[in-house]
C-alpha cells in the first residue's frame with residue numbers, strides 16, 4: 001500500500017509518497033515529476049546510509065538512464081557545515097551539474113538539510129528530491145527548511161527551498177539503529193502534541209509497535225506525522241506565525257544540542273527533554289498539571305530522555321539559547337502546550353522562568 | 366539633485382536613490398523604508414571603504430539611535446568566500462541580530478554580494494540595504510543576485526535576495542582608485558550596449574568626464590545604467606530568459622577572472638575583453654563589422670583592456686568556461702550583440718567558435 005499526500009503551496013506544491021519498496025520505482029517517480037535525464041543528477045548521502053542503501057538506488061537510476069554522481073559525507077551532525085557544503089559543491093561542479101540538474105538527498109535530516117541547502121544555493125537554486133531514510137526525516141524532509149550549522153548556532157545559515165517530491169520508502173528504516181528510531185519517533189509524537197490529541201493517544205498506545213518498526217504502524221504514524229507538518233507548512237511557509245508551533249520543545253532542545261557540541265544528544269532526544277520542559281512551563285503558566293504528566297509519561301514509554309544530564313551547565317544552556325533564533329527584539333517566544341493536541345505561541349515568556357525550568361529539568365531525575 | 370527610480374518587482378519592489386551627500390540622511394532613508402531601531406543593524410564593509418567612509422556612516426546611525434555593529438572584511442574578491450561568510454555570521458550572532466535585523470552593505474560589488482548572501486541565508490533570510498561605493502556597484506547592487514565564490518567557480522553559491530533600498534551617494538566615489546573607476550564604467554557601457562544605442566553614444570562622448578568623475582555626468586550615467594538594469598530585472602527576476610542579456614561579455618570575462626585566480630584582472634576589465642570578444646563573435650555570425658569596431662573603439666577610449674594578456678592559457682580559459690553557468694544541457698548559451706544597443710540570446714554557439722575567438726583575443730594586440 002502506498003500512501004500519498006500533498007504539501008499545498010501553490011506553484012511550489014509537491015507530493016509525499018510513503019510505502020514499502022518505493023525506491024524500486026525511483027526512476028518512474030522522478031520522471032513523473034519532471035526530473036529530466038538530460039542533466040546530471042547528484043545523490044548526496046552519508047556513510048551509514050551509503051553502506052545499506054546507496055548501491056540499489058544508484059543502480060536503479062543508472063539503469064534507467066539517469067547520469068548519476070554521488071557525494072557521500074561522514075555520518076552525523078558535523079556534516080551540516082559550510083565546509084562540507086563547499087565539498088558538495090566541488091562535486092556538483094566536477095559532475096557538471098547545471099541549472100536543470102537535480103540533487104537527491106538520500107538519508108536522514110542531516111543529509112536532507114545539507115543537500116537541500118546546496119540545492120537552494122548552487123547556481124542560486126536548482127531542484128531537489130528528498131528520500132528520507134530515518135523516522136526523524138518525516139519531519140525534516142517536509143516543509144523546505146534547509147540549513148547548515150555555524151559553530152555558535154544550529155541551522156542558522158539556510159534557506160526556504162521546497163523539494164520536488166518526497167519519496168519515503170519505509171523498508172530503508174529497517175537498518176536504522178534503535179536509538180535513532182526512538183529519536184525520530186520523538187518528532188512524530190511532537191506532531192501529535194501540537195495538533196491532534198487522538199493521534200497522540202494512538203502513538204502512546206502503539207509505542208511498542210512503533211519502536212519495533214511494525215510496518216503498518218510505522219506507515220500510519222509517518223503518514224499522520226507528515227500530514228500535520230504539511231498542514232502547518234501549507235498555512236505558513238515562511239514561519240511568519242503558525243509554523244513556529246513546530247518548534248515545540250526546540251528552544252531548550254537546540255540549546256542542549258549546542259552545549260553538547262551536537263554530539264552527546266540526538267535531535268529527537270534533545271527535543272524530548274525540551275517538550276517535557278515546555279509542559280512543565282505550561283503548568284507554571286496555569287495550565288492543568290495533566291499536560292505535564294501525560295507528556296512525560298509518553299516520552300518515558302518510548303524510552304526517550306526527559307531530563308537534562310547533570311553535567312550540563314545551566315549558564316551555557318542559557319547562553320546558547322540567547323544565540324538561537326527564538327528571540328525577537330529582546331522578548332522570548334515560547335511554544336507552550338495548553339492541553340494535549342494544542343499549543344499556543346507565547347511571546348512573553350521571561351528568561352527567568354525558562355532558567356527555572358532548565359534547573360528543574362537538571363535536578364529532578 | 367537626487368535622482369530616484371524603482372525596481373518593479375511586486376511586493377519586492379524597491380527604490381534606488383542616486384545623489385551627492387545622501388548618506389548624511391541615511392537614518393531618514395532607513396526609517397522611511399521600514400528599518401526599525403528595535404533590532405540591531407550590521408554594517409558590512411571592506412578595509413578600503415572603512416578607511417574613507419565607515420566612521421561617518423556609523424556615527425550617523427548611532428547618533429540617530431540605530432544599534433550598529435560593524436564587520437570589516439579584507440578588500441578584494443577573495444572575501445567573497447564561504448569562510449568569510451562564516452565570519453560575518455559570527456558577528457551577526459555576537460551582535461544579536463534577529464529576524465527583524467537588517468544588514469547594510471557599504472562597499473563595492475564584493476561587499477554587496479557577500480553581505481547580500483549573508484542576509485539571504487542568516488536565519489533563512491533577513492533584510493538588507495545596498496550602499497554602493499563603486500561605479501561597478503551600480504550594476505551589482507541592483508537586481509538581488511547575491512553570491513560567494515567557490516575555488517573552482519565564481520558566484521556559484523548564492524541566492525536571489527532583493528534589498529529594501531539602494532542608497533547611492535556619489536560623493537563616496539571620490540576616493541575610488543582610477544583603475545576601479547574605469548572597471549566600473551565597463552558595466553555602465555555594457556548597459557548601453559545591450560539596451561540603448563543613444564546612451565552608448567553618450568557614454569563614448571562623455572568618456573573623459575566620466576573617467577574624471579564629473580559629478581553631473583557621473584550621476585546621469587549611473588542613473589541610466591541603473592535604469593537599464595532595473596528594467597531588465599523587473600521583467601525577469603530569476604533569469605529565466607531576458608535577464609541573461611546582462612551577461613554580455615561575461616562568458617569569457619568570468620573565465621578570465623577564474624584563470625587569473627580573481628586577482629590580475631578586475632571584473633570590469635575582464636568583461637571589457639569579453640564584450641570585445643562577443644562583438645568579434647557577432648561578426649563571425651554574420652552581423653556587421655561595425656558592431657566590433659565600435660565596441661572596441663569605446664572600450665579603448667575608456668582605457669579598458671580589449672585583449673587577453675598573452676600568458677593566459679587558452680585551455681585553462683576553456684576549462685574555466687565549462688565550469689561556469691553558461692552551459693545548459695550541453696549547449697552553449699552566448700549573448701551576442703547584433704547591433705549597438707541590441708543583443709540576442711544565442712543558444713547554439715559552438716565551443717569551437719568561442720575557442721577561436723579566445724585565440725584571436727590573445728594574438729592580436
Ligand SMILES: NC(=O)c1ccc[n+]([C@@H]2O[C@H](COP(=O)([O-])OP(=O)(O)OC[C@H]3O[C@@H](n4cnc5c(N)ncnc54)[C@H](O)[C@@H]3O)[C@@H](O)[C@H]2O)c1
Pocket residue numbers: 046047048049052075076077080107108109110111113133134135136137139140141142143144145146155172173174175176177180183184267268
Ligand atoms: N529541516 C527541518 O525542518 C528539520 C526538522 C527536524 C530536524 N531537522 C534536522 O534533522 C537532523 C536530524 O535528523 P536525523 O535524526 O535523521 O539525523 P541523521 O541524518 O544524522 O541520521 C541519524 C543517524 O542514522 C544514520 N542513518 C540514516 N538512515 C539510516 C538507515 N536507513 N539505516 C542506518 N542508518 C541510517 C545516519 O548515518 C546517522 O548516523 C538534525 O540536523 C536536525 O536539525 C531538520
Ligand SMILES: NC(=O)c1ccc[n+]([C@@H]2O[C@H](COP(=O)([O-])OP(=O)(O)OC[C@H]3O[C@@H](n4cnc5c(N)ncnc54)[C@H](O)[C@@H]3O)[C@@H](O)[C@H]2O)c1
Pocket residue numbers: 411412413414417440441442445472473474475476478498499500501502504505506507508509510511520537538539540541542545548549632633
Ligand atoms: N550581484 C551582481 O549582480 C553583480 C554584478 C556585477 C558584478 N558583481 C560582482 O561585483 C564584484 C566587483 O565589484 P567592484 O568592482 O565594486 O569590486 P570591489 O567591491 O572589490 O571594489 C573595488 C575596489 O575598490 C575599493 N573601494 C570600494 N569603494 C571604494 C571607495 N569609495 N573608495 C576607495 N576604495 C573603494 C575596494 O576595497 C576594492 O579594493 C565582483 O565580485 C563581481 O562578481 C556582482
Ligand SMILES: [Zn+2]
Pocket residue numbers: 139187250267271
Ligand atoms: Zn526538530
Ligand SMILES: [Zn+2]
Pocket residue numbers: 504552615632636
Ligand atoms: Zn558583471
